[in-house]
Amino acid sequence: MKKGLKISFSLLMTAILIFSLGACSKTESLKKVRVAEVTRSVFYTPQYVAIEKGFFKDEGLDIDLKTTAGGDKTMTTLLSDGADVALVGSETSIYVYAQGAEDPVINFAQLTRTDGTFLVSREKKEDFSWDQLKGSTFLGQRKGGMPQMVGEFVLKDKGIEPHKDLKLIQNIDFANVANAFASGTGDYVQLFEPTASVFEKEGKGHIVASFGKESGSVPYTDYMAKESFLKKNKDTLEKFVRAIYKAAKWVEENDPKEVAEVVQPFFEDVDVEILASSIERYQKQGSFGTDLILNEEGWNHLQDIMEEAGELPKRVDYKTLVNTSIAEKALQNK
Structure with a gap:
């Protein structure tokens, strides 16, 4: 009986070793x-x-x-x-x-x-229109980056001159834009998902428009x-x-x-x-x-x-x- 157990254990260990070597080989081959x-x-x-x-x-x-x-x-x-x-x-x-x-x-x-950002307003807007941005403080993205350039492209298409009609802030590091808005900077901000939806759920802001929809492909x-x-x-x-x-x-x-x-x-x-x-x-x-x-x-x-x-x-x-x-x-x- 003990001899049979010893043989079975030996076979089991051999199988485990072969499986392990096979798994390692597969990983190393990636x-x-x-x-x-x-x-x-x-x-x-x-x-x-x-x-x-x-x-x-x-x-x-x-x-x-x-x-x-x-x-x-x-x-x-x-x-x-x-x-x-x-x-x-x-x-x-x-x-x-x-x-x-x-x-x-x-x-x-x-x-x-498409663009992946959304326009988020600090205040809830029941009937949003783009001209409501005039005179506001807009927390944009890094100068020369796609979010900022597409944002300006859409704003101009809506009859808004970003550097004249807005107080445009774009000197905040990309990773800190959302935190800056959450801490009270700006009336509007341009955010990616899921941050935009998280802010909406937490009452920090409200999604009012999509730059992706407005700018096209x-x-x-x-x-x-x-x-x-x-x-x-x-x-x-x-x-x-x-x-x-x-x-x-x-x-x-x-x-x-x-x-x-x-x-x-x-x-x-x-x-x-x-x-x-x-x-x-x-x-x-x-x-x-x-x-x-x-x-x-x-x-x-x-x-x-x-x-x-x-x-x-x-x-x-x-x-x-x-x-x-x-x-x-x-x-x-x-």
Whole structure:
């Protein structure tokens, strides 16, 4: 009996060892991709779904994700080889190129296709109209960043001259804008979700308009990499895009509450109901797109917005900073 137990125990230990070695081998075989995201936002829901649902691992990738608040910090991280891929506004690639970068940053996939910010008023507005902003203190985003430029584009379209009709504050660091408004600065503020909905629930502000709806389609946040990395890692980036595509499709086809439950680990302090309503807002205004290809019309529209804001250093040809071949090949083999 004891001999039989000894043999069974030996077989069990052997099985455990084989399983452990197999698991280690599988983990070690995953290729690590370091991703720097410009902010942590529900706006990037497909990315978090791809991580939580294992779509990246299915493609043989291990994602090392870090948040580098602000476009300037994110681009610095990418340029200094602190990340392989950046998720940030397309405008940053133009700024880097205009400074004469020897290794330019290339946009290879588009994650969001609208602005992701909402206009939040300190006071509740039963019948909001844009002209109510005239004479108010507006807490905007960083000068030269996509939120600020799209914000100004929309305000001008509504007959408001941002630098004349408003007391415009835009010298507060990106990560501290929400805190500044919560502490009493400004009558209006431009915020991403889920912060906008959290403020509304806590009575700190009220969502009165969507900059995404008002500005229309624009290549707002893209995945990009240095040209040198892109040339050497096309297969890896194709796998990366395929995982994002699977996630974007999953988000498109599922209920906001179910999506919220999947991404909640990335927003531990936010109630799942708030996450669900935030995701639903983005779904309804078409912020999440399954077409991850940045087209030329969108690229030109982006530069028009930058030019209108006085932030375009020079116009850059579409093919110079946009590479669609990776996304096109990834989507062909999805």
